Amino acid sequence: MKESKRLRVSEIFASLQGESTTVGVPTVFVRLTGCPLRCRWCDTAYAFSGGERLTIDEILARVSDLGLPEVCVTGGEPLAQAACRELLATLADAGHRVSLETSGALSIAGLDPRVRCVMDLKAPGSGEADKNLWDNLDHLRPHDEVKFVLAGRADYDWAKDVLERHGLARRATVLFSPVTGELAPSTLADWIVADRLPVRFQLQLHKILWGDARGK
Numbered sequence: 127m128k129e130s131k132r133l134r135v136s137e138i139f140a141s142l143q144g145e146s147t148t149v150g151v152p153t154v155f156v157r158l159t160g161c162p163l164r165c166r167w168c169d170t171a172y173a174f175s176g177g178e179r180l181t182i183d184e185i186l187a188r189v190s191d192l193g194l195p196e197v198c199v200t201g202g203e204p205l206a207q208a209a210c211r212e213l214l215a216t217l218a219d220a221g222h223r224v225s226l227e228t229s230g231a232l233s234i235a236g237l238d239p240r241v242r243c244v245m246d247l248k249a250p251g252s253g254e255a256d257k258n259l260w261d262n263l264d265h266l267r268p269h270d271e272v273k274f275v276l277a278g279r280a281d282y283d284w285a286k287d288v289l290e291r292h293g294l295a296r297r298a299t300v301l302f303s304p305v306t307g308e309l310a311p312s313t314l315a316d317w318i319v320a321d322r323l324p325v326r327f328q329l330q331l332h333k334i335l336w337g338d339a340r341g342k
Contacts, residue, residue, distance in 0.1 A: 130181035131209040134159040136173040136202065138185065139341040140192045144332030146225065146244045146271055147299055153196040154189050154222075158210060161203040163229050165252040167277070167305050169338055173202040182213050186220060200227040205234070214241045231257040235265045243270040244301075249284055251277030251305070263292055270298040277305040282317055295324035303328045 136157040143153040157170070159177035180188075189197055197217050204210045205228050217224045218240040225242040228234060231254070234243050245262060248254045252275065266272065272294055274285040285302065294300050302325045304314045315327050 130183040131212060132179045132181050133185065133207050133209050133213060134177040135180050135185065136170075136177040137341055138188045138192070140194055141341070142331060142335070143196070143198065144330050144335075145273070145303070145328055146227075146301065147326070148196065148225070149328065149331050151196050152194050153198050154192045154194045156185060156189065156197065156199045156213070158199065158201050158204045158207055160206045161201055161229070162206060163203065163231055163248070163254045163257055165229075165248065165254050167252070167275070167308070169333075170202065172340065182209065182216050185213060186216055189217065189222070190220070195221070195223055196225075197222040198225045198227060201229075203229050203232065205232040211237065214238050229254075229257070230262055231259055233259060233265070234262050237265075239267070243267075244273060245270065246273050246275065247285070247288060249274055249276055249281035251281045251308075255284075263294070263297065266297045268298065271301055272298050273301040273303060275303050275305055276314060277308045279317075281309075282314065286321065286323065289323065289325065300325040301328050302326070303330065306330065306333060 136159045138156050140154050143149055143151045157173055159173055214224055215238045227244045230245045230247050248258055276282050304311050318327055
């Protein structure tokens with residue numbers, strides 16, 4: 127029997143979803159190792175390297191042991207590992223509700239239709255805006271989400287222009303989030319309301335509850 131493909135995994139744990147439209151839902155997180163980006167405010171730099179090589183079957187077993195239907199595959203950048211797509215499909219085959227958190231720097235074309243894609247678009251303040259793969263917008267589906275993490279007014283104005291120019295709100299749910307410690311949440315909320323933007327404001331719930339604790 128052919129052995130299941132292996133991926134390098136930083137951690138697998140159960141917590142509350144801290145972002146996206148399922149915020150607050152108990153979720154199993156599968157954090158894959160490696161990322162080609164170096165966003166200025168990255169809070170998971172520990173996932174750039176290291177980790178444990180596990181087969182897809184071993185990952186599925188660990189996820190099943192944690193006993194939750196909701197599973198989020200994150201990173202790092204999950205799509206940097208070729209077997210990620212097979213992992214997503216296998217988790218969905220097992221009956222899980224699956225989401226993928228991705229940077230938007232790698233193609234999301236051809237994702238399993240059962241998987242909800244939560245894709246970043248990197249604003250200039252991240253230092254990685256040149257990595258955005260704009261063709262990805264053509265592959266968004268109505269149940270997908272696009273996330274902007276914003277460090278200040280310049281990032282906000284950039285995101286507003288992208289939102290309007292590409293008609294993003296007609297393609298997927300759009301999320302605006304402030305960079306912790308750089309943009310006051312109330313300020314971003316006021317801008318969104320003043321401009322009547324068709325977006326969803328969000329804070330990182332896990333940071334409010336547990337700070338930068340790993341595995342939370």
